[in-house]
Amino acid sequence: CCPQLEGLCSFLQLSTCPEHLLVCFCSWLLALTPDLSYTSAAILAEQLFLRRVLSLTQPPSRHLMAALASFCSKYSQPFCRVLVAAVLQEPGEGAEQTKLVCELVEECLEPDCVRLVLSQVLEVPLSEKLLPVAQAVLGRQEVLPPELFDLLVLTLCRQAPAFTTSLNYAKLVTAVLTMYQSQVS
Numbered sequence: 001c002c003p004q005l006e007g008l009c010s011f012l013q014l015s016t017c018p019e020h021l022l023v024c025f026c027s028w029l030l031a032l033t034p035d036l037s038y039t040s041a042a043i044l045a046e047q048l049f050l051r052r053v054l055s056l057t058q059p060p061s062r063h064l065m066a067a068l069a070s071f072c073s074k075y076s077q078p079f080c081r082v083l084v085a086a087v088l089q090e091p092g093e094g095a096e097q098t099k100l101v102c103e104l105v106e107e108c109l110e111p112d113c114v115r116l117v118l119s120q121v122l123e124v125p126l127s128e129k130l131l132p133v134a135q136a137v138l139g140r141q142e143v144l145p146p147e148l149f150d151l152l153v154l155t156l157c158r159q160a161p162a163f164t165t166s167l168n169y170a171k172l173v174t175a176v177l178t179m180y181q182s183q184v185s
Contacts (some may be wrong), residue, residue, distance in 0.1 A: 006043055014044075015051050018064035022048060026070040035074065042078035043160040045071065049083050068100075069108045076113040082118070088120050088130060098129050102136040111142045118144070122151050124157045131168035138175045149183060152176065 014025070029036065029044065036044065052064060060068070071081050084104075087097045100184070105117055118137040121130050134152075144152070156173055163169035175185055 006047070007140060010047075018117050019052075019061050019067065021064050022067040023070065026067045029102050030074050038078050040084045041075040045075065045079045045082045049079075049084055050156050053087060053097060053100060053136060053150060054081060054090060056100065059096060060100055065103075068104065072104060072108040072113075076109050077116070080109070080113050084117055085120050088124055088133070094129055098132055101133050105133065107137040111140070114140050114142050115144065115148060118152065122148075122155050125156060126162070127180060128163075131163075131166070131181060133170050135168065135175060138172070138179060141179060142182075149180065153184070 014022075017025070025048070049068060053060075053068075056151055070167070083184060084101055087094065091098065101117070105114055109117065114137055121134050124130070153176065154178065156169075160169075
């Protein structure tokens with residue numbers, strides 16, 4: 001299925017189709033029964049969105065945001081594994097990509113995917129670019145599993161020397177201390 005689906009996406013030029021058609025295509029995908037497999041959804045997330053999101057130099061269009069929100073409403077796990085992971089690992093500032101991930105965390109992703117995003121943030125070296133994403137996750141006020149919370153605290157402690165003048169880091173530490181004060185000793 002995978003090579004055929006990738007070939008079909010390439011043939012249909014889904015990675016470059018107009019964004020208003022992307023919204024229609026995502027609506028059609030949501031109506032499919034049975035649901036797409038995880039692998040198929042991951043391939044489609046990559047084909048439909050990866051190039052568009054990584055090349056953003058200004059805020060995404062309302063059509064792109066609608067398509068992303070639509071796709072995430074049903075296939076958020078493969079979306080996070082493919083697209084969010086790529087954005088987090090992309091070198092450089094990526095301001096528009098970071099804002100996009102924050103918006104998806106705040107408005108679209110289910111709680112389990114919000115926790116997945118935090119685990120993805122903690123898998124790569126912490127940077128100024130990733131701090132707003134972690135802040136957006138904490139802003140959702142989801143209950144974190146103990147091992148994820150411990151990893152967050154450990155990462156913040158270990159990375160503290162690199163962020164001595166960072167306002168975003170200070171905000172993140174304050175959020176952790178405020179929201180999880182009963183767990184911090």
